[in-house]
Amino acid sequence: MASSSTVPAGSIGGVETRFLDLPAPLRLDCGRELRSVRVAYETYGTLSPTRDNVILVCHALSGDAHAAGHSASTPDTGTRDGFAAERRDGAGGRTLGWWDGMIGPGKAFDTDRFFVVSTNLLGGCRGTTGPSSADPGTGRPYGSDFPVVTVADMVRCERAFLDELGIERLAAVAGGSLGGMQALQWAVLYPDQVDTIVVIASTHALHPQGIAWNAIAREAIMRDPAWQGGDYYGTGSAPDAGMGVARMVGHITYLSAPALTDRFGRRLQSAGDLRYTLDEPEFEIESYLDHQAASFVRRFDANTYLRLSRALTYFDLAREHGGGSLTRALAGVRARTLLIAFSSDWLYPPSASEEIETALRDLGKPVDYHVIDAPYGHDCFLLEEGRQTPLVRTFLDESRA
Amino acid sequence: MASSSTVPAGSIGGVETRFLDLPAPLRLDCGRELRSVRVAYETYGTLSPTRDNVILVCHALSGDAHAAGHSASTPDTGTRDGFAAERRDGAGGRTLGWWDGMIGPGKAFDTDRFFVVSTNLLGGCRGTTGPSSADPGTGRPYGSDFPVVTVADMVRCERAFLDELGIERLAAVAGGSLGGMQALQWAVLYPDQVDTIVVIASTHALHPQGIAWNAIAREAIMRDPAWQGGDYYGTGSAPDAGMGVARMVGHITYLSAPALTDRFGRRLQSAGDLRYTLDEPEFEIESYLDHQAASFVRRFDANTYLRLSRALTYFDLAREHGGGSLTRALAGVRARTLLIAFSSDWLYPPSASEEIETALRDLGKPVDYHVIDAPYGHDCFLLEEGRQTPLVRTFLDESRA
Numbered sequence: 106m107a108s109s110s111t112v113p114a115g116s117i118g119g120v121e122t123r124f125l126d127l128p129a130p131l132r133l134d135c136g137r138e139l140r141s142v143r144v145a146y147e148t149y150g151t152l153s154p155t156r157d158n159v160i161l162v163c164h165a166l167s168g169d170a171h172a173a174g175h176s177a178s179t180p181d182t183g184t185r186d187g188f189a190a191e192r193r194d195g196a197g198g199r200t201l202g203w204w205d206g207m208i209g210p211g212k213a214f215d216t217d218r219f220f221v222v223s224t225n226l227l228g229g230c231r232g233t234t235g236p237s238s239a240d241p242g243t244g245r246p247y248g249s250d251f252p253v254v255t256v257a258d259m260v261r262c263e264r265a266f267l268d269e270l271g272i273e274r275l276a277a278v279a280g281g282s283l284g285g286m287q288a289l290q291w292a293v294l295y296p297d298q299v300d301t302i303v304v305i306a307s308t309h310a311l312h313p314q315g316i317a318w319n320a321i322a323r324e325a326i327m328r329d330p331a332w333q334g335g336d337y338y339g340t341g342s343a344p345d346a347g348m349g350v351a352r353m354v355g356h357i358t359y360l361s362a363p364a365l366t367d368r369f370g371r372r373l374q375s376a377g378d379l380r381y382t383l384d385e386p387e388f389e390i391e392s393y394l395d396h397q398a399a400s401f402v403r404r405f406d407a408n409t410y411l412r413l414s415r416a417l418t419y420f421d422l423a424r425e426h427g428g429g430s431l432t433r434a435l436a437g438v439r440a441r442t443l444l445i446a447f448s449s450d451w452l453y454p455p456s457a458s459e460e461i462e463t464a465l466r467d468l469g470k471p472v473d474y475h476v477i478d479a480p481y482g483h484d485c486f487l488l489e490e491g492r493q494t495p496l497v498r499t500f501l502d503e504s505r506a
Numbered sequence: 507m508a509s510s511s512t513v514p515a516g517s518i519g520g521v522e523t524r525f526l527d528l529p530a531p532l533r534l535d536c537g538r539e540l541r542s543v544r545v546a547y548e549t550y551g552t553l554s555p556t557r558d559n560v561i562l563v564c565h566a567l568s569g570d571a572h573a574a575g576h577s578a579s580t581p582d583t584g585t586r587d588g589f590a591a592e593r594r595d596g597a598g599g600r601t602l603g604w605w606d607g608m609i610g611p612g613k614a615f616d617t618d619r620f621f622v623v624s625t626n627l628l629g630g631c632r633g634t635t636g637p638s639s640a641d642p643g644t645g646r647p648y649g650s651d652f653p654v655v656t657v658a659d660m661v662r663c664e665r666a667f668l669d670e671l672g673i674e675r676l677a678a679v680a681g682g683s684l685g686g687m688q689a690l691q692w693a694v695l696y697p698d699q700v701d702t703i704v705v706i707a708s709t710h711a712l713h714p715q716g717i718a719w720n721a722i723a724r725e726a727i728m729r730d731p732a733w734q735g736g737d738y739y740g741t742g743s744a745p746d747a748g749m750g751v752a753r754m755v756g757h758i759t760y761l762s763a764p765a766l767t768d769r770f771g772r773r774l775q776s777a778g779d780l781r782y783t784l785d786e787p788e789f790e791i792e793s794y795l796d797h798q799a800a801s802f803v804r805r806f807d808a809n810t811y812l813r814l815s816r817a818l819t820y821f822d823l824a825r826e827h828g829g830g831s832l833t834r835a836l837a838g839v840r841a842r843t844l845l846i847a848f849s850s851d852w853l854y855p856p857s858a859s860e861e862i863e864t865a866l867r868d869l870g871k872p873v874d875y876h877v878i879d880a881p882y883g884h885d886c887f888l889l890e891e892g893r894q895t896p897l898v899r900t901f902l903d904e905s906r907a
Contacts, residue, residue, distance in 0.1 A: 135782035253782040313770045313791050314763040320792045321754045324799075325726060327785060328747035335784075346729035350751065353722045362715040362852070369714045371822060379820060381536035381654040383736075383812050384728060388819070390714050391721045398725075411784050418789070419780060421772060451763070 115209045117149045117174030117216060119199070122225075122232055127265050131227070134255040141241040144266045145170045145225040145232025149208055150216030152272075159272050160214050161263060162204065162223045163280030163287035166355070166413050167405060169231035172223035173208035173216075175199040206490030213490070213497035219276065226283075227262040228254045228412040236408030237338060247408075249335030254412055256283070256420045260290045277501060278440075279303035281486030282453060283417045289461070292440040293426050299440040301504045303497060306450050306486040308457035309431055309464075310421040315452055318358050319414045322351035326407045335408055344407045349398030351410060356397050361449040361482035365390060432464045443500040444474040445493060447485035473500055516610045518550045518575030518617060520600070523626075523633055528666050532628070535656040542642040545667045546571045546626040546633025550609055551617030553673075560673050561615050562664060563605065563624045564681035564688035566887075567756070567814045568806060570632035573624035574609035574617075576600040607891030614891065614898035620677065627684075628663040629655045629813040637809030638739060648809075650736030655813055657684070657821045661691045678902060679841075680704035682887030683854060684818045690862070693841040694827055700841040702905045704898055707851050707887040709858035710832055710865075711822040716853055719759050720815045723752035727808050736809050745808045750799030752811060757798050762850040762883035766791060833865045844901040845875040846894060848886035874901055 122145050130138040147170050152159065162172050177199050202223075207213040214221050225233035228251070236251035267275075278288040278299055285307025292302045311319070326332055329347030337343050357365075369390040373379070379387060386392035427434030444462055446455035455476045465472040477492050479485045486493070523546050531539040548571045553560065563573050578600050603624075608614040615622050626634035629652070637652035668676075679689040679700055686708025693703045712720075727733055730748030738744050758766075770791040774780070780788060787793035828835030845863055847856035856877045866873040878893050880886045887894070 134780075253784060310772060312763060313766040313772060313789070314758060316772065316789050317754075317758045317766065317791050317795060320787075320789070320795055321751060321758070323784065324754065324795075325751050328730070328751060330731060350722060350726050350729060353718075353725065354755065357715060357718045357722070362713060365714040365718065371711060371714060371717065371825075379535075383654060383724065383816060386721075388714070388717050388721070390718050394718060394721055394725075415784060415788075424772075 115211050117202070117205070117209050120147050120149070120171070120174035120176055120202070122147050122170050122176065124232060125266060125269055127262070127269065129265070131258070131262055131265060133252055133258045135252050137252045139227075139234065139252070142227070142234045142262060142265075143232070143238070144234075144262065145229070146266065147171055147173070147202075147223050149173050149221040149223075150219050152220040156272055157274060157276060158219050159267075159275050160219045160221045160277040160279060161267070161275050161291075162208065162214065162221055163259075163263070163278065163284035164203065164223065164226065165280070165282035165284050166410070166417065167401070168203045168284070169229065170223050170225040170233070171200065171202045171231075172204045173202035173221070174205065175201060203487065207493065207497070213494040214277075214279065215498070219501075222267070222270070222272070224263055224266055226413065227259045228409055228416070230406035230409035233262075235406065236335065236412065237406045246338040248338055251335075251408060251412065253415050255416050256286045256290050257294060257425070259416070260287055260294055263287070263291075264295060273298060275299050276505070277301045277303055279305070279497075280307070281305040282307055282483065283413065286417060286420045289422060290420075292438045292442070293422060293434060296437045296439040301441045301443065301501065303443045303445075303500070304458070304461070305445045305493065306447055306453045306483055308453050309434075309461050310423060310457075311418055312454075312457070315358075316418045318354055318452070319418045322354045323411050323414050325350035325354065326411060332407060335411075337407075343402075345402040348402045348405070348407045348410065352398045352401040353394045356394065358452045359483045361451065361480060363449070364481045367480070369393065431460060432467055435461075435464050435470070436468060438465070438468075438470060441500075441504050442470070442472040443497065444472065445486075445496060446474075446476050447481075447483070447489065448476055448478045449480050450483045450485060452483040516612050518603070518606070518610050521548050521550070521572070521575035521577055521603070523548050523571050523577065525633060526667060526670055528663070528670065530666070532659070532663055532666060534653055534659045536653050538653045540628075540635065540653070543628070543635045543663060543666075544633070544639070545635075545663065546630070547667065548572055548574070548603075548624050550574050550622040550624075551620050553621040557673055558675060558677060559620050560668075560676050561620045561622045561678040561680060562668070562676050562692075563609065563615065563622055564664070564679065564685035565604065565624070565627065566681070566683035566685050567811070567818065568802070569604045569685070570630065571624050571626040571634070572601065572603045572632075573605045574603035574622070575606065576602060604888065608894065608898070614895040615678075615680065615902075616899070620902075623668070623671070623673075625664055625667055627814065628660045629810055629817070631807035631810040634663075636807065637736065637813065638807045647739040649739055652736075652809060652813065654816055656817050657687045657691050658695060658826070660817065661688055661695055664688070664692075665696060674699060676700050677906070678702045678704055680706070680898075681708070682706040683708055683884065684814065687818060687821045690823060691821075693839045693843070694823060694835065697838045697840040702842045702844065702902065704844045704846075704901065705859070705862070706846045706894065707848055707854045707884055709854050710835075710862050711824060711858075712819055713855075713858070716759075717819045719755055719853070720819045723755045724812050724815055726751035726755065727812055733808060736812075738808075744803075746803040749803045749806070749808045749811065753799045753802040754795045757795065759853045760884045762852065762881060764850070765882045768881070770794065832861060833868055836862075836865050836871070837869060839866070839869075839871055842901075842905050843871070843873040844898065845873065846887075846897060847875075847877050848883070848890065849877055849879045850881050851884045851886060853884040
């Protein structure tokens with residue numbers, strides 16, 4: 106930990122990502138097994154003697170285990186999306202966790218009370234076993250042979266990981282976007298082991314336009330010849346061009362149109378006038394997209410992107426657990442549920458959270474639902490810490506009362 | 507013309523695209539000149555003796571001169587976007603014009619009264635001089651040397667073309683999307699030669715999110731190694747992969763999210779269950795996107811796409827003609843204006859048309875503005891003929907009264 110004199114109020118301080126190898130193979134929805142799975146994780150706060158204060162925080166598509174505090178070991182990462190990507194830590198090149206505004210002493214997930222655990226997802230590229238990891242059967246990176254994993258697979262991996270830490274119950278599972286899907290999946294798969302779930306800017310099943318955006322992003326990667334069918338490791342090239350396009354698509358869907366107008370307008374790059382070129386950015390927003398794409402490909406693996414994108418489009422609680430009925434899928438849930446959506450989020454719109462709320466209410470289960478009126482789009486879950494914090498704190502207080 | 511027995515009521519019948527070479531070079535906004543410009547065009551109806559019944563119809567990004575009737579010569583084209591792309595002519599492989607529902611005897615642009623002229627845009631790939639045309643200086647296709655053209659350049663080309671037909675005044679200039687931009691540009695550049703403009707699902711300046719979608723589509727093309735900097739003609743390869751992604755992006759922006767939900771839902775391709783693959787479509791909407799991409803690359807040139815996309819993001823009446831003020835830009839307009847927007851169009855939203863209406867009203871100029879409540883998004887301008895028709899007919903009647 107950093108010395109107290111350099112730790113800002115409410116900060117976790119310095120942290121290191123750690124690693125744990127699962128002792129048993131992981132059985133996947135696709136029917137395959139993964140052996141020798143390693144999980145990258147961080148923890149914040151102190152585990153209570155009765156182990157009843159654990160919060161599992163789940164990251165979204167481009168996140169990692171580094172959710173809070175300052176990491177000295179990965180200075181080049183910025184695991185926040187959209188406008189949030191700009192909120193870097195300027196202190197000595199150390200990187201701020203992607204949800205640092207929500208996790209820490211006195212924060213929404215209060216490390217003075219809770220032991221917060223964050224893992225990199227199965228299939229990831231930031232320390233947990235994924236397509237770029239060595240296949241123990243061959244010693245070479247999995248590449249194209251890495252299976253298509255599901256949100257349920259990720260959650261089973263988290264379950265197996267927590268078993269190793271000796272943690273059986275979770276006071277809460279929390280996350281935004283794909284992270285919120287994991288929280289929902291936990292409540293359905295392990296109803297007796299989850300006290301509460303905090304599901305932010307998420308859904309029980311992505312709508313068709315969202316499926317389309319994800320499909321387009323994956324196409325951009327897979328149509329890049331440098332992808333080489335997924336076996337690009339060690340070849341000296343990688344599908345950076347396609348990944349850049351994928352990131353641009355994602356980026357615009359994470360933000361609202363009014364936010365882009367407020368931020369960039371139609372301002373030109375050159376002080377003067379149009380340059381009548383195709384290959385130089387003319388508008389500020391074009392230059393911004395270029396920059397976002399370039400910085401993303403430096404820190405993220407294309408094969409991981411493909412699988413996490415696939416997983417979040419597959420996710421469909423009603424289909425998987427309810428024979429088409431969301432109510433039936435949620436019938437066994439015992440966790441209290443907090444749902445937060447953002448008015449300007451058109452990728453994970455409030456309507457999806459409302460459907461979950463309605464299903465839980467119809468079942469007579471405890472659920473709180475809040476829509477935060479905020480302009481930034483889906484990215485709000487990383488930006489609107491100030492307004493999420495009292496909702497989360499009150500919800501967790503009431504759940505512990 | 508087809509014999510009357512095979513012509514459906516209200517149809518133009520069979521048509522052929524014709525070609526005209528401009529006698530003088532065309533001076534462009536970028537400062538360059540284009541020599542030996544050829545224009546592809548079609549006409550419908552009969553020119554009046556006083557030449558006062560001419561309507562110029564302007565196409566959008568992926569259109570061409572074939573706006574109405576059946577073309578036997580280009581059986582493989584489908585120049586409509588989105589859902590509209592499916593409305594093909596099943597009769598003997600002949601292709602229906604992209605605005606056939608709006609142009610014909612008794613239709614919105616009534617060929618019993620008007621002489622309707624439609625040209626392929628400057629920079630196009632469907633007969634008018636564009637990047638795939640032979641540069642008269644070298645005899646080889648322009649490729650990367652073809653200039654970046656503007657909407658004003660396109661309109662000047664249309665002006666020069668109409669000069670050759672001996673047409674000075676236009677009873678109307680009409681179009682949707684990029685076509686509507688041309689109509690607005692006509693009213694500003696040639697105020698004394700345009701009686702009315704019909705501007706549908708268009709804008710005086712695309713909003714930043716729209717700039718971003720276009721930039722992403724262009725990036726997808728230019729990052730495809732097969733693009734070869736624009737000089738792919740004759741090399742045996744073309745940036746089909748990148749064009750496909752560009753088309754997918756465009757396609758989703760042309761439709762509304764609810765329309766995609768109604769049409770595709772989350773239905774899977776395989777009757778059974780998930781296949782856990784990356785490279786096969788799992789959802790119906792993914793298969794649909796693949797199909798749209800594949801059919802588009804067969805009929806459209808990537809270098810043309812790049813230039814038309816650039817032109818429609820450049821277009822900005824206030825910047826170009828008003829020192830930043832739309833009202834000043836429109837001060838010289840003498841045409842009566844009809845604006846139509848669609849409630850579900852998020853790419854060219856009603857707010858853009860409202861800004862034009864407000865500016866014209868502030869100037870005391872005659873303007874009609876209608877928002878049609880329809881669910882399909884931007885594509886409505888190609889789909890909602892039934893509800894546009896009375897608005898256009900009434901407007902043109904009143905203008906001729």
